[in-house]
Amino acid sequence: MTSEPITEQSVDTYLAGIFREDAGRVLSALIVQLRDFDFAEDALQDAVSAALTAWRRDGLPVNGAAWLLTAARRKAIDRLRRNAVRDAPRNVQAIVDELEQSVAEPEDQQDIPDERLRLIFTCCNPALNQAAQIALTLRTLCGLSTREIARAFLVPEPTMAQRLVRAKGKINKAGIPYQVPEAPHLAARLQAVLATVYLIFNEGYAATDGDSPIRADLCEEAIRLGRLLVRLTPQAEAGGLLALMLLHDSRRTARHSADGEMIALDAQDRGQWDKARIDEGTRLLRASLGRNRPGPYQVQAAISALHGEAATFAETDWPQIAGLYAALEQMTPSPVVTLNRAVAVSHCGSVEEALQILDSVTEALAGYQPLLAARADFLRRLGRAAAAQTAYRAALELTTNAAERGFLEKRLDTLRLRD
Amino acid sequence: MQYIALIYKDEAIPVDMEPMMQAYGAFNQELVASGSFVAGDALQPVATSTSVRVRDGKTEVTDGPFAETKEQLGGYYLMECENLDQAVEWAAKIPTAQTGTIEVRPIMTYDL
Numbered sequence: 001m002t003s004e005p006i007t008e009q010s011v012d013t014y015l016a017g018i019f020r021e022d023a024g025r026v027l028s029a030l031i032v033q034l035r036d037f038d039f040a041e042d043a044l045q046d047a048v049s050a051a052l053t054a055w056r057r058d059g060l061p062v063n064g065a066a067w068l069l070t071a072a073r074r075k076a077i078d079r080l081r082r083n084a085v086r087d088a089p090r091n092v093q094a095i096v097d098e099l100e101q102s103v104a105e106p107e108d109q110q111d112i113p114d115e116r117l118r119l120i121f122t123c124c125n126p127a128l129n130q131a132a133q134i135a136l137t138l139r140t141l142c143g144l145s146t147r148e149i150a151r152a153f154l155v156p157e158p159t160m161a162q163r164l165v166r167a168k169g170k171i172n173k174a175g176i177p178y179q180v181p182e183a184p185h186l187a188a189r190l191q192a193v194l195a196t197v198y199l200i201f202n203e204g205y206a207a208t209d210g211d212s213p214i215r216a217d218l219c220e221e222a223i224r225l226g227r228l229l230v231r232l233t234p235q236a237e238a239g240g241l242l243a244l245m246l247l248h249d250s251r252r253t254a255r256h257s258a259d260g261e262m263i264a265l266d267a268q269d270r271g272q273w274d275k276a277r278i279d280e281g282t283r284l285l286r287a288s289l290g291r292n293r294p295g296p297y298q299v300q301a302a303i304s305a306l307h308g309e310a311a312t313f314a315e316t317d318w319p320q321i322a323g324l325y326a327a328l329e330q331m332t333p334s335p336v337v338t339l340n341r342a343v344a345v346s347h348c349g350s351v352e353e354a355l356q357i358l359d360s361v362t363e364a365l366a367g368y369q370p371l372l373a374a375r376a377d378f379l380r381r382l383g384r385a386a387a388a389q390t391a392y393r394a395a396l397e398l399t400t401n402a403a404e405r406g407f408l409e410k411r412l413d414t415l416r417l418r419d
Numbered sequence: 420m421q422y423i424a425l426i427y428k429d430e431a432i433p434v435d436m437e438p439m440m441q442a443y444g445a446f447n448q449e450l451v452a453s454g455s456f457v458a459g460d461a462l463q464p465v466a467t468s469t470s471v472r473v474r475d476g477k478t479e480v481t482d483g484p485f486a487e488t489k490e491q492l493g494g495y496y497l498m499e500c501e502n503l504d505q506a507v508e509w510a511a512k513i514p515t516a517q518t519g520t521i522e523v524r525p526i527m528t529y530d531l
Contacts (some may be wrong), residue, residue, distance in 0.1 A: 127503055175420045176526050177502035185504075 047071035239288030240297030246281035438514030
């Protein structure tokens with residue numbers, strides 16, 4: 001115990017510090033041990049109330065997080081004994097025995113088990129729908145409130161509350177286990193976790209200045225989850241995803257104009273790119289590639305890293321990028337990937353070839369503005385002015401972004417002048 | 420925990436019977452040997468189906484299934500499993516999972 005005078009504020013500050021650092025670990029340990037999200041949250045709440053009283057009276061403990069975990073476990077034992085748990089687990093005695101064993105260990109020797117990896121696999125079990133996975137992950141692992149998650153995803157708070165209730169209900173009733181999947185299934189299940197984390201990131205990345213700040217914060221939460229995954233699993237694709245998110249995030253400030261309009265890669269002020277993030281992302285990517293388990297996130301990160309390295313759009317290593325898109329096409333074929341490959345190929349001096357690649361996905365991407373804009377650009381560079389003009393007009397019809405409209409109109413004007 | 424795996428497939432798609440029977444034979448053996456098998460049956464085709472409803476005391480009997488769907492119920496397995504992941508693992512091994520859909524649902528238990 002400390003010998004400083006204990007003020008209410010010092011207790012609150014200490015508690016707040018523990019929550020920032022350790023709440024996820026303490027809550028995860030409880031959820032896994034109690035096999036119930038709500039019960040664990042209630043037990044932790046009880047422990048926090050007890051802490052506020054006890055610490056003000058007796059001084060701050062040496063290991064605040066361990067103190068909270070023990071207190072929460074004791075509260076849980078009380079509730080189970082009193083049969084005061086709403087959806088009591090089937091094997092109450094086994095859980096009580098396990099809890100009693102944990103609290104018997106001396107507190108300062110207690111290691112808070114890191115159950116967060118188990119928990120993230122639970123929250124991202126494919127038996128839960130994508131929206132439920134995202135909500136549960138943000139609530140349990142990132143500690144966001146229901147209100148914050150609702151605002152981040154632009155849905156009413158009661159809707160989000162219901163979504164969480166249903167998700168937890170399904171975990172309970174359908175017997176979704178609290179464990180890391182076994183070896184043969186681990187890689188596939190990890191892909192599902194990474195996909196959920198990336199969805200969270202993309203939601204944040206899509207946020208504009210007009211949105212609530214919590215939306216942009218989603219990028220930071222996703223990166224935090226990415227760091228956790230990299231720390232807890234040796235899988236290369238986890239590193240790939242974190243690298244990808246860091247590299248994308250490095251360009252965040254440069255992506256928006258003062259008016260909140262999106263600025264394309266070729267027009268961004270590269271001086272505004274976060275060099276530290278680019279370096280970290282690149283280092284992480286190299287480490288992941290060294291594991292020799294290539295995957296789509298690593299490939300996408302490599303592409304992003306090549307952009308990050310280039311001083312200007314023109315100096316970008318386009319041949320390598322084209323090759324990487326070809327690799328990505330093999331792993332995760334999609335017309336958008338093919339479109340991106342076409343653009344990269346066009347910058348390698350093979351605009352005719354690029355146009356042919358584009359033609360192969362024109363039907364699949366009918367009405368997709370970036371395809372129309374790329375088409376117009378290729379035709380212009382091939383000197384086919386009449387066709388280019390038609391193509392620019394078609395692209396303009398679908399272009400809402402003011403900055404891009406201006407850019408395309410300018411291109412169209414230069415073609416008209418030549419007629 | 421007990422789970423039911425409901426086996427759905429599109430009856431209109433022809434199936435090679437002999438390899439299918441062999442595949443199910445192998446699956447049955449594996450499921451039984453694991454101790455997870457509780458029960459299981461194939462159902463006769465949906466053309467043999469009859470629907471029964473009682474409304475306002477009147478019994479209504481009609482020819483056909485509960486609903487006309489793209490895939491029809493063709494059989495089931497009742498399994499005893501540790502958790503959902505295990506049940507899903509077995510469901511994925513059911514031969515019809517390759518071309519149809521398996522619905523996995525926990526059996527309701529009542530604390531009496």
